[in-house]
Amino acid sequence: MIDKTMASCREAVATVFDGARIMFGGFGDVGMPGQLIEALRDQGATDLVAISNGAGGGGYALGGLIQDGRVRKLMASFPSPRAAAFRERYLKGELELELIPQGTLVERIRAGGAGLGGFYTPTGAGTALAEGKEIRVIDGREYVFEGPLKADFAFIKAHRADRFGNLSFRRTMRNFNQIMATAATTVIVEVDEIVPAGGLSAEEIHTPGIFIDRVVAVARHPQLFQPRKPGGAA
Amino acid sequence: MTLSREGIAYRVAADLPEGSYVNLGIGIPSLIPSFLPDGREVVFHSENGILGVGPTAAPGEEDPDVVNASKEYVTLLPGSSVFDHALSFTMIRGGHITHAVIGAIEVAANGDLANWSVPGEKVPGVGGAMDLAFGIPNLFVAMTHVTSKGRPKILNACQCPLTAPRCVRRIYTDLAVIDITADGLLLREVAPGLDPAAVQAKTEAPLQIAAGCREMDVPATWSGVALRV
DSSP states (O other): OOOOBOSOHHHHTTTOOTTOEEEEOOBTTBTOOHHHHHHHHHHOOOSEEEEOSSOOOSSSHHHHHHHTTOEEEEEESOOOTTOHHHHHHHHTTOSEEEEOOHHHHHHHHHHHHHTOOOEEESTTTTSGGGTTSOEEEETTEEEEEEOOOOEEEEEEEEEEEOTTOOEEOOGGGOTTHHHHTTSEEEEEEEEEEEOOTTSSOGGGOSBOGGGOOEEEEOOOOGGGOOOOOSOOOO | OOBOHHHHHHHHHTTSOTTOEEEEOSSGGGGGGGGOOTTOOOEEEETTTEEEEEEEOOTTOOOTTOBOTTOOBEEEEEEEEEOOHHHHHHHHHTTOSOEEEEOOSEEETTOOEEOSOOTTOSSOOOTTHHHHHHHOSEEEEEOOSBOTTSOBSEESSOOSOOSBSSOOOEEEOSSEEEEEETTEEEEEEEOTTOOHHHHHTTOSSOEEEEEEEEEOOOOSEETTEEOBO
């Protein structure tokens, strides 16, 4: 019988090795597998390469891994000013950053998962982020070549799963999760709830279980809900 | 008279066409939805995977799984949809999102945009800014006309790293509405009580004055909000 469920986050992340390249899903706290990442902090693997939209915050999840000095390199689009742990390590020169435009980042991951050798995008042509990259003119417009991204592990978050690893997301949780699930050797999922086989109708499965290796259900960490005020200064 | 931040947002909102699909940046652009004219139906996009973004969630009614690109808790309107980042940037880069309104650090007379990094900034972040600047056909900038130190932001050439070359179509500021054309900057509207010379004095790049250049149609207040200062 196929059963991809695991009893604990600890068990789910046990095989992560030093030097691993790991994709972390989420956009801010939404769809961010915080408790898998906390389990990885306890597990101890180090010298990691992290692929993520942001750099996490302070001492929790990805921010915590960075604070602990466990991340050698970050590939991200937006290490925000609030990413305190990242900022401190980066400014000391203890962590390498590859800055990638957000649409290019997700498309590189998509290419990796889809078995493509890369793609040409207009994004970045004529800017500092295209320096050293191949430029090709297509229909009179400059495009930048971007290669595929893959990883040893992807840590992702979904709302519900079944034992086959079929996933269903809630609201804006999909963000990078759906794409990252296609591009890593071992895909580990944190979910709110595991339902019996057949508990997800075929139509409500957003990511088929073929992409998924391990699933663990945990209650949400209350620290993750932090409403912010709108309309901040530009 | 100049416009308040809300006044700039009010003026931009008047120009978003019925049925347009619009991505809004942080800062002044985030104020725009409140000022759409009655009956104007516009669909707002958020890069993290929403079409049909509604107002900010009321206190106590936030859904932890519904945020916008600024990570504010927002609502989903009837008819909204949610999707992953690859589809979201297909909408952006593929030109399906018809309009974007973004902030800027600098805009050059040829439409070059700088809004992601200032020289000497120690920790860079680009987010979706470049994909928007390269992908959206009607890219509008909404910003203050000069910096907090009074330095012009509309320049002959950008000094900061470019987000994208030749991408801005129109600039809305507290002083003016300016189109970017093949022949340079075209001053279309001035804030109530200003004349074109006053706008030029705060603009490094030369302005041509459009035939029919007029004062902006922005009332002093709207629903109790000051639009002019």
